[in-house]
Amino acid sequence: MQLSIVIPLLNEEKSLPELYNWILEVMLAHSFSYEIIFINDGSTDHSWQIIEDLATTNHLVKAIHFKKNYGKSQALHAGFLIAQGDVVITMDADLQDNPEEIPELYQLITKDNLDIVSGWKKKRYDNVITKNLPSKLFNLAARKVAGLELHDFNCGLKAYRLEVVKNIDVYGEMHRYIPLLAKNAGYTKIREKEVKHQARKYGETKFGSERFLHGLLDLITIWFLSKFGKNPMHLFGGLGILMFFVGFLSALYIGVSKLYHLYHQIQDILVTQNPWFYIALTVMIIGTLFFLTGFVAELILRSNRKTERYKVSKTLNH
Structure with missing residues (x-):
């Protein structure tokens, strides 16, 4: 199998059918062998019912339903455990990540023999004051501490070799730092790719401004663990x-x-x-x-x- 597309989600009932059809168009247009893995992170709307309908009509749709909301890192961890594709793509379910980026991400991993390709939403459609500016400051601090020249640690659209996701441990709220976790595990072939960012079409963001404070605290944690975690x-x-x-x-x-x-x-x-x-x-x-x-x-x-x-x-x- 060429591709595993891992999609964590929370209350995205309106965007799921459109996202699924969009991904399906890309898979068929490029003749990919694939699986789509939805991780329903305790949604309280009709997201799970929609996923059940998709899985009934397409056996390549796989899904995991959490009993309650455990967070994006836990959702990715669960998705990585069952992923089988040579290349694993992660993306958000809110239609802000563009599935048309998938073929090029796949090519970069396979042709250039990379471990990770991390998306960079250079042009964003978020609020400048509440999201864009704090995000720039956060990413600047993360680059300095992590020693990785990535502009957008928070971008959910990433591609991994299967071996990478099987050998890293995504826990707590460390989903932002998967490239750093991979680097600490010896997977150093990491590249950044500029990707398209879509304006949110349905609903509201599930992440508040407090995520940047949490992100900085997590960054300090992962720095400590990478330096002194074993001793x-x-x-x-x-x-x-x-x-x-x-x-x-x-x-x-x-x-x-x-x-x-x-x-x-x-x-x-x-x-x-x-x-x-x-x-x-x-x-x-x-x-x-x-x-x-x-x-x-x-x-x-x-x-x-x-x-x-x-x-x-x-x-x-x-």
């Missing part, structure tokens, strides 16, 4: 030892100073009245806590077991 003791233990050493030297200085004043019968304040005593004590305690944090993190990492991330209510055609 958290290297960070916390190092900081702990450093702070404990600084606190110990400060306490030693206070003690020696007190002995000096006693020996020379110089009047001096009590140790407990010296503010540096409490500073040194606090630094030593914080250093000890850092060290213990690193130790506990190592224990958790070594005893970690996979937990159930989402509950699937129904599946279709797989």
